[in-house]
Every structure is written in C-alpha cells, then in structure tokens.
Amino acid sequence: MAELRLEDLSASNIVAANQxxxxxxxxxxxxxxxxxxxxxxxxxxxxxxxxxxxxxRVVGFIHGNFDPENEHDFFRACIWRINVDAxxxxxxxxxxxxxxxxxxxxxxxxxxxxxxxxxxxEGPGAFFHRIGFRETGETAYxxxxxxxxx
Numbered sequence: 001m002a003e004l005r006l007e008d009l010s011a012s013n014i015v016a017a018n019q020x021x022x023x024x025x026x027x028x029x030x031x032x033x034x035x036x037x038x039x040x041x042x043x044x045x046x047x048x049x050x051x052x053x054x055x056x057r058v059v060g061f062i063h064g065n066f067d068p069e070n071e072h073d074f075f076r077a078c079i080w081r082i083n084v085d086a087x088x089x090x091x092x093x094x095x096x097x098x099x100x101x102x103x104x105x106x107x108x109x110x111x112x113x114x115x116x117x118x119x120x121x122e123g124p125g126a127f128f129h130r131i132g133f134r135e136t137g138e139t140a141y142x143x144x145x146x147x148x149x150x
Contacts, residue, residue, distance in 0.1 A: 016058035
C-alpha cells in the first residue's frame with residue numbers, strides 16, 4: 001500500500017469523506033447510542049477532524065474530541081467516529097487514523113484516549129482491541145468504553 005497521509009477535514013474533501021463506503025452491516029455501528037445522545041452538547045471548537053488520503057483519494061475519516069473540561073472522562077480525549085472505506089479495510093488505514101489521534105493527544109499532554117462502541121460480535125470492538133484499546137467500563141446507555149494508555 002502506498003503511504004497514507006493525514007489532512008484536515010475541509011471543503012475540498014468533505015464530500016469524499018461523506019461518501020466513504022461501508023461493508024454490509026457496518027452502518028449500524030457508525031454512532032453508538034451514547035454519542036447520538038450527547039451530540040447536541042458537544043462543543044464544535046473541541047473537534048479534531050481529519051481524513052486519511054491514499055495518493056489523492058480519501059480512504060478514511062476520524063473525528064476526535066479534545067475537551068479536558070467535559071464532565072464525562074470518556075469524552076475528554078476520544079475517538080468520536082472513525083470510518084474507513086470498505087475497499088481498504090484491513091490495510092492499516094484505521095490504525096493510521098487512531099495512531100494520528102493518539103499522537104495529537106500526546107502533543108496536548110494527554111496520557112489516555114477513549115472510544116465507545118456498541119457491544120456486538122459484528123461491531124468494531126475487535127478492531128479497537130487489536131490496536132491496543134482495553135475495555136474499562138460502559139456508559140449509561142450500555143456502550144463499551146475502551147481506553148488506550150499513551
């Protein structure tokens with residue numbers, strides 16, 4: 001695979017990010033219940049949104065959140081959403097995006113990032129476990145809280 005690069009989400013790449021394809025059945029895991037319930041109170045100023053490009057093609061998207069004052073510790077430095085185009089899943093794009101967010105967290109002096117997912121055999125839990133996240137609890141809505149110590 002050619003080298004991946006990271007770029008800020010912008011007007012020039014947002015359409016491509018919104019058109020990333022999923023494998024059948026993955027659409028149900030795009031946004032865990034907790035994120036859907038809390039999305040109206042998230043401060044857009046704390047968002048960290050990037051796309052992964054392979055050559056000049058958008059192949060992945062990550063929405064991170066850095067909100068050190070958030071009342072929920074799992075929202076203070078987290079992966080809010082990560083999407084990888086179906087065509088390139090399993091080729092390191094998701095790991096690249098998560099690692100990029102972890103590096104940004106370290107630059108900000110953060111020593112742990114979190115992610116939430118729905119507990120389901122077909123969900124993204126196996127991916128997050130493979131890249132080092134450990135389950136640390138669950139939200140009031142039953143979503144798994146995963147943490148990666150940096």
